[in-house]
Amino acid sequence: MAHFDLLTRPWLPVVTSQGPAWMSLREALQRAHETQLAAPGPEHAALLRLLLALYAAAARPADQEQWDAAWRAPALDTDGIGAYLDAHADRFDLFSSDRPFWQSAHVTEATQDVRGLDVAAWSSGAPQFAQHLLREPAPVDAADAAVGLVMLQAWHPGGIRTGHPADPATRAGKVYGSKPGPLSTMTHLRITGACLKDELLLNCPPGTRAAGDAPVWERDSATAPMHKREAAGPLDWWTWPTRRVRLFADDAGRVSGIALHDGDRPDSPDQSAARFDPGAALTGRGTRLAVADGAGHLLPWAPATLLDTSADTGTCAVLAHVTAAAERGTLPPDLRVEAAVLRAEHTTGHRAALSGIIHLHAPLGPAGTLADPDRRARLVEAARLPWRMQREITHTAADTLGLLAKAVQSRADLSLAPHLTAGWEEFTSDPDDEADSWWKCLALAARQVAGAKGTGSRALSGARMYVAALGALESPAPTTAEDLPV
Template sequence: MNSEEIISFSLIEEPWISCVDSKGNPRCVGLRQIFTGDEPLLAIRGDSPAQDYAVLRVILAVLWRSHHVDGPTARMDFSMPDWFEERMEEVAQGKPDTKVLDYLDRHAGRFDLLHSTAPFMQVADLHTKSGVTAPVSRIVPEAEAEFFTMRAGQPRETLSFAEAARWLVYVQAYDYSGIKSGAVGDPRVKNGKGFPIGVGWSGMTGGTFLVGKNLRETLVLNTTRDCLVSGSEEHQDLPVWERSVDTAAQRNGGVIEIGGPADLATWQSRRVRLHHNGSQVTSVLVSNGDQIPDAGLNVFGDPMTPYRFSPNKSKKGFDAFYPRPFDPQRTVWRSLEPLLAIESDLPYLSGATGSKKGLAPKRPEIFNQLMEYWADEVLERSLLPVQLVSVEYGAQASSVASTTASTVVLPPALLASDNPVARRAVLNAAAATMAAAINLGQFAGNLLVAAGGDYAFQSGSTDSILGQLEGRFNEWLSGWAGQPDPGAYAQSWQREVESAIVAEAEVLMRSAGPKALVGRPDPRSGADAAQIVTAATYFSRLCRSLRASLPLLDDAQARSLSTTLTSKEE
């Protein structure tokens, strides 16, 4: 078969979404299979966590638009708790979602990856003046390194249609910035080049989603009221497949008003064309697409990301917020404030994480919707895993540096608006843990001095101990469901941190070598009064530092914290 023949690859019918079923077996399904109820799918498990998140959001956009409520009267009468209960019952009984299936039938033509005039998330006639295209590695972040190979060890030169579809969705969500191929028809092109417009929308955000018992439950849990009632007759919230087919240029002449959750979940940050030989994708073209206005300033339509306050961009009568990505190096420890904070917590946040300036961050809207379900008693108050996905970019965001996925288990007590005590204690615990881990990195650097070398902070030791503590921290977070005494419970965590760090420090001392045990004159003290520093010297200093970083090791401090937090709650 050659590329001139009429072929198609329907993302509705053909298998392309990599999943695992309820028994943990790998499956590959089309969009229709997810909603028929014929087989229980546990979760999406594709080629990378970021790709999985991007694909999940495409599926969510399908669900949101299928159940969208149109018209002011219908929206006024719409009950989100009723909708939630109906969907959860439907999922539990394994029934098909007929609204989604009907919706997919209505828009089937726009879900064809190889359509001659409207290929999915592509521009059919996209081309450059020179006709140049790029290898398939262009749309696979790991592939742009030389080590990207097939099973046989040969460089990848093609992608299956299924894999290409997954990476196409990823590129629209997460593509890096930098100079792109200049597409004919894009007025922004200069000298054959498309100049940087920033990363894809999801790359600007801290990807956050609630994890249900299975994939369909996950979809329901990550649907907020705004997802179903957003937009208006004049300004609709439409995914890419419900809009006019894109051209090489930005839509609406570059004057883009963001429609809402569905628009952002399928944001076309790039113009793409997949070239194929009839059976596989052989090359690609990627050029600039729709630029997010003002680098994401006050773009609040995404329910699955936290937002950070920007004091520098704010002014009287105007509060500036930007989507907040997670730190991929220490995601769990640095993500808690943007995940948990609410505006009424601001006085407490100042004491929890150091000096604060301005307003509290905005947590993902899916958490606020979850609290409403608990208040309406349509969902049991139980522990819910929260998946966090982050992409870190290189210099000037012109390459992908790393992708990180972490899981945090948050009990209802930490999300409830009337429980600032637990939130403050948890934020304190995360900050104290990071401070203590930094003490360990300093200790490891000091061992180099004791052995006769130069001091260098050992970030690997810090990151290693934080990684070791992450699972235990999640268990400790779960314990807040039992509403323990905040001071005593916070103290128990700091004692666990101290124990883990001391144990790791002892391992580092044993491996530091005999020179570190014997020691040397301290090169940082005066020549006339040089003292001998050994591994034991620095171990003693570490223990003193830990008492400062973990203040609740002092029983009096822990009792004082309980009294202070309780009085502030009252």
């Protein structure tokens, strides 16, 4: 029988001072101070959640004092982590007969080929846009299948799934109403780090394990039928068994087929994410933070609005944790704090198929700025200005062009965002000295949008948009949760 031990076999894509490499889970944590994850955005987020769960289960700092000591230490607590991995070493075999990692041993027959592990296959009309799915699939190396498994449990959309024969919810071979995976249900924010050690600590606020909270490898292998239950804490949610999966290996140890059924089903994945995931980025209304406007342009200033803790303008536990570490002086004042933000988009309201995963790079400024409440407030104010100006442009365009506001929001030529990305990057490099340049960038963006409206009545409309946008820039009205898009 095939075996693939995730603790000892290399499968995680990383980069070290010697270049790209692959590491086991154990080696990645032992060498976290000299290693970086080297995966694309959606894959990076999914793998980091697994590593966060491992680190937190083994050695999560219980309070701020312990966290500060861990941050200043040259490496992670490798003794504690090693002892934990040794205690659970039999739970990380990808092909174990009785405890296959993040799978169900009670699922014994393949339902589809390995294309089910491909993110492209989870989209509506996938073969049309990913023609490699039309080719006869070849067996997948165990290392690649392991990454695909982690991605599937994190990102898989909801909808209709093949029902397991033992599942009483199965109707005509199907189960209905399956929930999307944790990352597929929220806007996810992580703070980037110079190495894996830093990234784990920056995205793991201190705390203690709640009663009943346990990662998937500390639990019994899930039974085949779908199970309705609620998450018990972040360890549970970081390793949530979204699907009942089983990987089937050929004689060479490659995955040649998979079983895929509905898994554990919370009542509301959105509420579970808001409650248990420190990376959940939420608006003041409790909805997913928008990272792109109606025309699809990215909004790199959006996460900075969550730094305001004085009102119901949004929350993110990771940002609150990093801000607190900056205020304590644990983070160096000149440390550039940057976020990677991801948000899954779906083809329908049922979130049954992915239409894409938006990946946003969002600089937040130096830790010294975050540490000072007054400077942080000025940063938040600067991040709100594009919303206010865009709101005025949208309302004015709707009035003067006779359009619905929703139609205006989807027009690329009326969007400030594509004119501001470079300006935000420059401003956040030094918010104290670059405030004037950000103001000028905003004014120029308003002129560029307004000046593209042609002649006659359209030129008059452009002039009115420009005046309205400058009015918001010079005398901004208060921003409420209703002003921020979702």
